[in-house]
Amino acid sequence: MRRRSSDRARDGAAVGLLWISPWLVGFGLFMLLPILVSLWYSLTDYELLSPAEFVGLANYTDLAGDAVFWKTIRNTAIYASLWIPLQTVIALVVAAWLAPPGRLVGVFRTAIFLPSLVPIVAASLVWLWMFRDRQSPLNAAVALIPGAGAPPWLTDETWAMASMVLVGLWAVGQPVVIYMTAMQDVPETLYEAAQLDGMGKLGCFWHITLPMISPLILFNVIIGIITAWQVFAQPYIITEGEPNRATYFYTMYLYDVAFQFRRMGYASAMAWVQLLIILSLTAAVLAGSRGLVHERSL
């Protein structure tokens, strides 16, 4: 007797669910549940080693009066506003340089992408040495500038922030690869038509390449927002937030509050505020990009 197709579909769905059940269980236990529990903890006074006590919105109102919280918001906003545009511009320029075929292009592409593969901790330790040692390639290069000595990379508040941005730009290879792929996908006929109309290389880049790859620029900017607002490992290793908390970023403070000071409730509230900030910024960028982003999917 043949089974009805609806029965087969139901059985198929059940088997499918059964097969992905390890992932479902893992997601539920290790992602969804902690997220929901952190929302609950954000409404409690929970010090990890003692039971949580419900305090309502006290953690959120305390944040409003926390000077270090605002300092880390400010630091992270400065970092994001410097790093995201710089990374975008540099990645676009490098991608435009490396996208066309040519001699040694493969070598340069590999060289640009290679730093992205270096573990963050290892790269941070190398940067720490580069900043500290007067004989490092970085300081030796600076010394070539007439009248310039090694800047106080890590001991001056402004320079320390600049150093962190510089370290962040180290892994520019990933967006370069994305932009490069997108540029290679732009139809050649568009360039040919523009050149027939007398448009130069710069004009082609501005009027054809950028609009055509704009969806990926938007994608990278959003990823950049998320990354910048979660910056942690590099400053944690290189500056530990110093000097004078000038490189103390939001996630570093969150980590310290949670694991150094054991204030899990407060840290959970910070995590939810961080989520809201990132969501708001992403929504703002998406709203602001309407009309600017080419809608043809690449």
Next chain:
Amino acid sequence: MSESDEMSLTRRAALGTVAAAAAGFALFGPRPLRDPRDGRTLVTYWEKWTGYEADAMRATVRAFNESQDRIRVRFLTVDRLDQKAKIAIAAHDPPDVLGVWTHNLAEYSESGSAEPLDDLIDTYGLGDSAYLPAFRDFVNYRGRRMAALASVSSCLLYYNRQAFAEAGLDPDRPPRTFDELAEFARKLTVESPDGELERIGMHPLEPPWWPWSWAHYGGESVWSGPADRSGGRPRIADDAVVGVYDRLYRLLIEPHGADRLNRFLQGNGPYNSTDNGFLSGRVAMVMQGAFLANVIDRHAPNLDYGAAAMPVDEYTPDRPRGAIEADLLMIPKGCRSPEAAMEFVAFTQRRGPMESLALAHRKFSPLTEVSTAFAEEHPNPFIDDHRAVASGPGAFHIPLSPIWTEYRAELNVAVNRVMSGRSTARDAFALAQSRTELRVEHLERKRRVRASRGGIG
């Protein structure tokens, strides 16, 4: 094979996979309490030490395991032990023994996360008199024995004798007062022809580990009330304390320029390396613990150095001042084998194991009784000076309060701001004080709540 047969086969395969995963978890997931090889009780010991310091404790563990046939201690070096231990305790799956810092004593004891170690007194005869008086604060909390000592240290002024000779100073006569320290530092400072610093005498934040302790060398304290009690309040913003740091700034920073010093300090490498500021000869004097001898032996064995009690506001030869600290052993509540863990902890407190570890760490023994061989064979040439400071009335330590971690973070930032010339001590310390006061009030409120519920108030 029909379609329904295929379906049931697929379903059986899926169910079989899930069952196999569950069986694997049951077999290899939770660890047994006993060693399957010989039935010994297993004790898991998490320690923060790495490298040669961990090796020394590993030898103690080996000695314990060989000394009896009922318990086997498994020694694990754990990175970021503090955070991981707290999470393990909160998750009710802690190790049996934790090697922690002094500030953890109050945190774990106050929250009821540690087993009282009264057995050490009752069964093993380790009363307070077993330890040097200064270290008794580190093993007791609010009247209960809560920890044991793994190793101890005290701070001295370490100085470069060769640099002293080059500067025309007597290598056998280190500075004794703040004024002398400033004078010596000035003489020891070397500048390059372009005005950059090549060597400095001393900087209060090199190394940056004990910025709070300078208040004590200045005759003050960063904490009101005795530091061995869980009560008290921060007093970093008190005029007297502010005065100490203002004075230090005027004596040690201002004459050389805060910006120049900041740039100079940037060039110092990691502590445990040849680029260490003191080992490389870039910094002529540093405050350091007995463990520095190990680092010197490894990275600069030919360094000609001396050590003496830290300079203070007013010199009192019979009352040398120095910060003391300790590494503690605690047994977390909820561990699997507290009795076996207690036996191991008691073993570490015996004179033999304690002295072996101290020798390897280049530290002194916190026990009242010390063997003659220990004193004679000790490789640290200044071990007697370290012990003398710790044994004397001028020994001091961090406030043993659960909020110390946060207070220390605020103090570090505040002292850094002052010594880098970014803020006056009054402004920087007022902010640190107000932030820490909030935490003290929070702690006191929680204590009241706990007391009203019949717990430890």
